[in-house]
Amino acid sequence: MNIQHLLQEIIILAPPFLFALTVHEVAHGYTALYFGDPTAKRLGRLTLNPLKHLDPWGVLAFIIMKIGWAKPVPVDPRYFTNPARTMLYVSLAGPAANAGLAVVSAVLARIAAPLAGLLPTFFLWPLLKMLVASVWINIMLAVFNLVPIPPLDGSKILAGLLPPRQAQQFSRLEPFGFLILLVLFYTGILPRLILPIITFANNLLL
Secondary structure (H helix, E strand, C coil), rough: CHHHHHHHHHHHHHHHHHHHHHHHHHHHHHHHHHHCCCCCHHHCCCCCCHHHCCCCCHHHHHHHHHHCCCCCCCCCCHCCHHHHHEEEHHHHHHHHHHHHHHHHHHHHHHHHHHHHHCCCHHHHHHHHHHHHHHHHHHHHHHHHCCCCCCCHHHHHHHHHHCCHHHHHHHHHHHHHHHHHHHHHCCCCCCHHHHHHHHHHHHHHCC
């Protein structure tokens, strides 16, 4: 891949990727606030400014592997009446927000596509490509984050569904979660599990 092509790809992918990450984290923060936890609000994380949510390693991973993440919004379960159940809702909020954004992006892309010949190419085509990319990016974030391995949202969702004793045993995996994800990715197991789901949902919307 030459430098010019890489730069063009980054220009197209960066805006929808940053927006998807931001919406994901803000959804977590607002859901936690709804249930009584003001931590994210107090730390200025309930904002659509992507710089507040960027994780440099997550961005680099997206550029290299096309799978990325943001800096997690801090959540303090001590504010919740039922911490285990509420953390399930807070954790679901991020993937749900990405799924909704994928649908909105697909609708906008379908509206924009017939206008391709009516508006200036330099304006419409980049926008259309960003919308199409937004569908895939948001589906990827939703599906990837539902993988039940710490620190992904899926692990907190699973912990909220497990009986307390099993949930406590499951939480012991957290220090090794990132290593497990790397092993699953580089052995090809993780891509084989999630890429068919991502591709199916992407084709369904577009």
